[in-house]
Amino acid sequence: MKWEILFEQEHPLWLRFLVATLVTASLVILFSIVPYSSNTALLMTCLTTCCLILVSATEGFWPGLCVGFIGFFAINYYYVVPVRVLPATVTDYLFLFAYWTLNLMMNTVTALLKRAYKKSCSSESEMKKNRDELQISEARLKEAQRIAHLGNWELDLRTNKLMWSDEIYRIFEICPVAFGASYEAFIKAIHPEDREKVNSAFTNSIKSKTPYVIDHRLLMADGRVKHVIESGQTFYDKNNNPLRSVGTVQDITERKLMEEELRKAVTTRDEFLSIASHELKTPLSALYLQLQLIGRLINKDNSTTSPQIAELGKKSVIACSQIIKLLNDLLDMTRIRTGKLELHKQAVNLSAEVKNTVALMSEEVTKSQCVIKVSAEESVIGIWDPSRINQIISNLLSNAIKYGQGKPIEVVVQLNKNEKSAILSIRDFGIGIPKDMQQKIFQRFERAVSGDKFIGLGLGLYIVKQIIEAHGGTIKVDSEPGQGALFVVELPLQNEEER
């Protein structure tokens, strides 16, 4: 192995020719010492040849050529009869020429051999380098798979040979030796209740030539259940015969457990809100009734009670009704969240409902100094839940009053041109809604203005939107801050699926 260094090293030019000169000088000195005989002539020729090959191989073509050129000239001088005479005859020159030709050939062959050797060396080292890199990246992949709990598999569909990466064995908690690598054996490792599901997902994917992704469970030997997400894809030959399937398995047990916890927490919260609201509702209803009754008794007897008490009586009724409204919003929210918002549909005239609601809110309207202008077509009749429709109208109207700054409010009810839906638009000219809030106002607990100025939970528009969507409709808002807001509700007269 150490010899390789000799050939691979690239000496500086001066060193290469120094070596050549030293070798040549040694040869010439040797020749001058060793006397001529036919044996020594042959020996020295061989020695010179060896030297020139060696120099050529280690130091390169030109130093080798120098050694040969001078060396063979010296051979010619010392060992070709007549010895120790400079070439003079034609024969002498023929010999010299033959020697030099030999020199050239030797050098050329050596150079070629050297180049071939170098090439083989470099390709070998490149292969080694590649091998090392491959090993490193394979190790990295394994590490990544272990960290991500993600394994990959490959199934040869012709031989039914299944390959698993190490991580899959770890996820499935199966010893590579004990596991018979085949698709059937793989199915066996799956939770019994999910086997059919996984099998059909896989076979359907092969048939339909589309990749598949499926969540399923694994049943461990000790009864633990793991959740994995499995995805795969199949490759086909020219005639559309499936060749091989490749895919991944990821252990998502931790994520599943966390999701489960989260879901439970949300359900508990919704249940709590629902129960709390329900429990509060009955005593509040009684309180509301009692306050009204007190107010009535005070009014009847107004000769003896002070006007302040009468005023307090009135205010307490309003406060109580506000609490009830908030509570109803909370209840509606929990209904929506738990999918229990039920619609009891019947024929409803939207125009009539709008006029009714406006009339019912007359007190609120007068107080706000807004003027409500209603322009409604005679009958805009659809199949809707009347109480929910009222909720939409009164919510949007009371928002318009609340944020309308006492300016006029325009309400329009009309049939859409296609006569398949009704359009209710409510426009106010009040404080308006900033652009970045215009979508947020339909989310839970979102309000465009701070809670100090206007009371509320920020549920009104969320509930309105949910009710409208439950009816298959849409709500849009258009607003410029300071110039008011326009809410447009579109409700299909009949829901598509019920038609």
Next chain:
Amino acid sequence: MNNNQHKILLVEDSESIRSTLKLALELEGYQIQEATDGVEALKILTSSPAPDLILLDMLMPNMNGWEFVEEIKKDSQSPLSKIPIVAVTATSEKVQRIPKQIENVIKKPVQLDQLYQVVRRYCPHED
């Protein structure tokens, strides 16, 4: 303020609401009979003279409003089936459909003005 003692049967499971409604109606001069659920209401109906009006909560234990209505409207010949019934219920209760036989609905939370208005329709003042 004597309404010639119009008699009203008040069926409501919540004690606080029932007692307040009773007081409110008594102040208007009506005579009130109380029941906490459908079963008790049926008992009262069969054991004493028929009332002029039944105010009925829909969500109640034992026998709810729907069952009660079905029970007394079962026999259309019976005098009981002729008594007008007004439901007193929250609009967004779980099962909301009000039976056809019910004459009118008072929404919970009860607005006193609306209560008087509706009740007066069935038990008019005689002055």
